Amino acid sequence: MIDSFRGEYYFLSNFYESKVTYEGVTYLNNEAAFQSIKTLDMEERKSFASLDPTAAKKAGRKVSLRKDWENIKINVMYEICKAKFTQNEELKEKLLATGDEELVEGNNWNDRIWGKVNGVGANNLGKILMRIREELRQ
Numbered sequence: 001m002i003d004s005f006r007g008e009y010y011f012l013s014n015f016y017e018s019k020v021t022y023e024g025v026t027y028l029n030n031e032a033a034f035q036s037i038k039t040l041d042m043e044e045r046k047s048f049a050s051l052d053p054t055a056a057k058k059a060g061r062k063v064s065l066r067k068d069w070e071n072i073k074i075n076v077m078y079e080i081c082k083a084k085f086t087q088n089e090e091l092k093e094k095l096l097a098t099g100d101e102e103l104v105e106g107n108n109w110n111d112r113i114w115g116k117v118n119g120v121g122a123n124n125l126g127k128i129l130m131r132i133r134e135e136l137r138q
Helices: 007-012 030-036 042-046 053-060 069-087 089-096 124-137
Strands: 017-022 025-029
Touching (some): 007 089, 025 030, 025 053, 030 042, 030 053, 030 069, 069 089, 069 124, 089 124
Antiparallel strands (some): 017 025
16 A cells, blocks of 8 residues: 655655646646636636645635535546646656555545545545546556
8 A cells, every 4th residue: 555645656646746737727736736726717727827736725725716616626636637647658657657556645634535644534636546547557
């Protein structure tokens, strides 16, 4: 099991700096892309393009939140992660090289939606990455 997206496996993290284009905007990292989609305002979205992951996460708390966010956020994360690993060949190969390992975003910042804390959580990011890995094998 890969139980942390740090060190050797930091490339699995949304905070990993790797350009990704999503819905016509190129971002410096997945976190910026994901946070930008919280709003329907295209100008507000574009303001995320040059943000580092920490600044994007902070800015994402201040956007005019779209009404359907809770219903679409898992699929948005899937689409952005899929873009990351299909637009970056080196990262695609690294993801595939994780083989059949279970991917768990273990963390200490209490994120039990996208990862797990002390083994407890939904681990949605890990599940998304394993799904993409399987799709890339096809």
